Amino acid sequence: MTNWIEIGNINAIPRRGARCVNTPSGKIAVFRTQEDQIFAMENRCPHRNGPLSEGIVHGASVTCPLHNWVFDLTTGKALGADVGGVRTFPIDVVDGRIFIASEVLAVAAE
Template identity: 45%
Template sequence: MALWLDIGPAADVPSQGARKLMFAGRQLAIFRTAEGKFFALEDRCPHKQGPLSDGIVHGDCVTCPLHGWVISLASGRAQGADEGQVLSLPVALEGDRLKLDIAALSAAAAE
């Protein structure tokens, strides 16, 4: 069951960039693609925990600034030959506001 939290105006997330957000003890990153789609991931690369929010957004992926791993914004999975995954959370745009489904954080904490 979804549990939507208003996390602020969509305008706070730059095109092809990210905004950091701390929630429930986790650093999250909200990303916006050049096409205006929004995604949310835990803000750590599965390789060496680099800050994905400082990475380069291209298409529906982000490249980690530390070692160049490419992470899918939709799934949080490493692409290509790399292996690993970070937590991905659903994001919704309502008017000019972003909402984050925080139910996945509760599920991840229970694992």
């Protein structure tokens, strides 16, 4: 059974924007699409550690602000390049409140 930790409200994240959650091992970017879908992934591009939370959200993708690499918010995979991807994390939204799986914070710390 998954335990969930509330990390904020959907309205705290602008549409097509992101906010970060600090963990012991770094930041997790939490994205909101134009359609109010919520996704979470590592906040660093594998290329030059670009802050993905500062990238452009379009559809269910985000473009790194440093070198325009595009990542699928659902899978974390880089689109159009064979460079791997970034780690994604489970998120749940209930009545506008955003929750992240508690094990994410423990796993992120490893």
